[in-house]
Amino acid sequence: MLLEEHHFTALQRASPRLLSLSLASRSEDLRWIGGTSSKGPNDNRQFGRDLLRGLADPHGRVGRRVAGCESMWRGLWTLVSRAARGPHSPRLCTRQGSGYPAPGSGATIFALSSGQGRCGIAVIRTSGPASGHALRSLTAPRDLPPARKACLRLLSDPRSGEPLDRALVLWFPGPQSFTGEDCAEFHVHGGPAVVSGVLQALGSVPGLRPAEAGEFTRRAFAHGKLSLTEVEGLADLIHAETEAQRRQALRQLDGELGDLCRGWAETLTKALAHVEAYIDFSEDDNLEEGVLDQADSEVRKLEVALGVHLRDARRGQRLRSGAHVVVAGPPNAGKSSLVNLLSRKPVSIVSPEPGTTRDVLETPVDLAGFPVLLSDTAGLREGVGPVEQEGVRRAQKRLEQADLILAVLDASDLASPASCNFLDTVVIPAGAGNPSGNSQRLLLVLNKSDLLPAGCSDPHPDLPSHLLLSCLTGEGLDGLLEALKKELAALCGDPSTGPLLTRSRHQHHLQGCLDALGQYKQARDLALAAEALRVARGHLSRLTGGGGTEEILDIIFRDFCVGK
Numbered sequence: 001m002l003l004e005e006h007h008f009t010a011l012q013r014a015s016p017r018l019l020s021l022s023l024a025s026r027s028e029d030l031r032w033i034g035g036t037s038s039k040g041p042n043d044n045r046q047f048g049r050d051l052l053r054g055l056a057d058p059h060g061r062v063g064r065r066v067a068g069c070e071s072m073w074r075g076l077w078t079l080v081s082r083a084a085r086g087p088h089s090p091r092l093c094t095r096q097g098s099g100y101p102a103p104g105s106g107a108t109i110f111a112l113s114s115g116q117g118r119c120g121i122a123v124i125r126t127s128g129p130a131s132g133h134a135l136r137s138l139t140a141p142r143d144l145p146p147a148r149k150a151c152l153r154l155l156s157d158p159r160s161g162e163p164l165d166r167a168l169v170l171w172f173p174g175p176q177s178f179t180g181e182d183c184a185e186f187h188v189h190g191g192p193a194v195v196s197g198v199l200q201a202l203g204s205v206p207g208l209r210p211a212e213a214g215e216f217t218r219r220a221f222a223h224g225k226l227s228l229t230e231v232e233g234l235a236d237l238i239h240a241e242t243e244a245q246r247r248q249a250l251r252q253l254d255g256e257l258g259d260l261c262r263g264w265a266e267t268l269t270k271a272l273a274h275v276e277a278y279i280d281f282s283e284d285d286n287l288e289e290g291v292l293d294q295a296d297s298e299v300r301k302l303e304v305a306l307g308v309h310l311r312d313a314r315r316g317q318r319l320r321s322g323a324h325v326v327v328a329g330p331p332n333a334g335k336s337s338l339v340n341l342l343s344r345k346p347v348s349i350v351s352p353e354p355g356t357t358r359d360v361l362e363t364p365v366d367l368a369g370f371p372v373l374l375s376d377t378a379g380l381r382e383g384v385g386p387v388e389q390e391g392v393r394r395a396q397k398r399l400e401q402a403d404l405i406l407a408v409l410d411a412s413d414l415a416s417p418a419s420c421n422f423l424d425t426v427v428i429p430a431g432a433g434n435p436s437g438n439s440q441r442l443l444l445v446l447n448k449s450d451l452l453p454a455g456c457s458d459p460h461p462d463l464p465s466h467l468l469l470s471c472l473t474g475e476g477l478d479g480l481l482e483a484l485k486k487e488l489a490a491l492c493g494d495p496s497t498g499p500l501l502t503r504s505r506h507q508h509h510l511q512g513c514l515d516a517l518g519q520y521k522q523a524r525d526l527a528l529a530a531e532a533l534r535v536a537r538g539h540l541s542r543l544t545g546g547g548g549t550e551e552i553l554d555i556i557f558r559d560f561c562v563g564k
């Protein structure tokens with residue numbers, strides 16, 4: 001049962017006054033206890049607002065999860081009308097935006113939404129109240145096409161009447177459009193002259209101006225079409241370069257993270273309702289036993305859930321921005337050869353001279369569908385000149401920051417001092433072959449297997465677990481890629497089921513929420529406990545874009561291209 005505007009009107013007529021009530025939804029065992037109290041009209045203002053928010057579903061509709069019953073509606077209305085008189089009146093509309101104004105809304109924007117340059121088809125779109133007028137002006141004397149149906153039209157310049165192109169046009173009347181506003185799309189032939197002709201023609205229509213980067217998406221956010229996490233998912237999808245990144249971005253665009261946060265926020269709202277009801281009505285006998293215990297147990301469950309996701313947070317961020325894989329080893333082991341092999345391009349200089357690589361050389365690569373930032377480093381050895389020494393220092397620093405170390409040794413030169421030293425100082429401490437340890441991840445690769453005597457399958461059974469490889473012949477590469485894939489999957493998580501926190505912003509708010517829950521548990525006073533719950537819920541709502549700041553929005557939308 002949806003609570004629409006006319007229900008509110010009916011509620012108002014039905015009962016303007018109510019002394020105490022209990023709202024229950026059998027379907028979800030959602031129990032709301034509240035009402036007016038003798039303490040005056042202000043007491044339940046916050047509760048009314050919380051209730052409204054708690055009942056709002058992802059599209060801003062009110063009361064989707066509440067089974068209809070007359071007394072509940074009456075009570076709800078009392079709370080709502082009281083809340084509405086408060087300083088921050090909730091909106092009682094059936095479609096609710098993010099609460100942020102669309103910057104420059106009122107203007108109609110247009111942009112080329114497909115890529116720049118010569119192409120078969122280019123898509124130009126508009127959003128805003130003058131979209132219909134713009135579409136009519138360019139397709140005159142024809143009228144608007146039916147909504148959301150592609151129609152072939154002759155486009156001409158409204159000033160000169162000069163034909164520009166024969167194009168497919170689409171009309172999306174708001175609110176059923178990407179931005180929630182009236183939108184039009186022109187699928188024109190992708191020649192630069194056609195595109196610039198149509199853009200100029202649109203610019204000549206009164207009320208239209210070129211769009212800023214990300215402005216279409218920003219309007220979609222402002223009109224409640226996308227939550228902030230969905231916007232981030234969209235930005236990531238546009239920038240996704242590997243399959244795993246695409247999967248993760250799509251899940252975020254589908255609103256999974258937002259849904260999760262809203263579910264958590266709902267739990268907090270319930271807990272808060274219980275605590276506030278206790279504050280308001282503890283003297284009444286009507287109040288159910290164990291109301292506070294219920295709030296405590298909800299908070300405990302939430303803490304566990306948040307903890308699980310926070311532990312996973314680094315993985316989601318790695319998947320978004322790439323895992324740091326550092327190739328290290330003694331000089332001449334074939335580190336640069338391996339980097340070139342994995343990145344399929346000549347990133348580093350390879351030479352028989354030990355000490356060839358000096359600086360850290362970074363290259364982004366797609367390894368088995370995972371984004372990786374691969375670093376080649378100087379060979380680790382002592383007693384060298386100042387330049388190489390600096391290279392060794394940088395290599396060691398990079399090793400400390402690695403998500404995964406690809407340790408490379410020359411299989412035919414394991415007894416050399418540099419090899420032994422590397423084994424003792426890097427490989428053994430990292431706990432290679434010790435999967436239970438929480439130590440840094442490391443894959444040990446014995447390169448130049450082609451130099452080993454023929455027929456010897458594993459000449460070094462006493463070493464920590466390792467892979468044999470020949471960069472020269474390519475033997476062992478498939479095995480190495482398989483092992484890398486496993487390591488990366490562990491580092492980045494499975495993008496189709498794994499972690500959802502893709503940005504440090506997400507981690508920050510979840511941690512803030514968890515900290516506030518800690519304060520809730522320690523609070524000796526119920527008012528402080530309620531406040532801690534409000535702070536916790538504020539973090540969740542800022543995560544999805546409710547009550548955040550304009551600066552965060554600016555940062556997020558800056559990443560978008562014009563036309564998106």
Ligand SMILES: Nc1nc2c(ncn2[C@@H]2O[C@H](COP(=O)(O)OP(=O)(O)OP(=O)(O)O)[C@@H](O)[C@H]2O)c(=O)[nH]1
Nearest residue numbers: 331332333334335336337351355356357379471472
């Ligand atoms: N036989 C054989 N030679 C190899 C193999 N991989 C690399 N090499 C040779 O080993 C030498 C050193 O290779 P690099 O890739 O420069 O080694 P590196 O570890 O980067 O060396 P530094 O940067 O000097 O520390 C070159 O002459 C390579 O051609 C291999 O699998 N088999």
Ligand SMILES: [K+]
Nearest residue numbers: 351353354356
């Ligand atoms: K070398």
Ligand SMILES: [Mg+2]
Nearest residue numbers: 335336356357
């Ligand atoms: Mg090198």
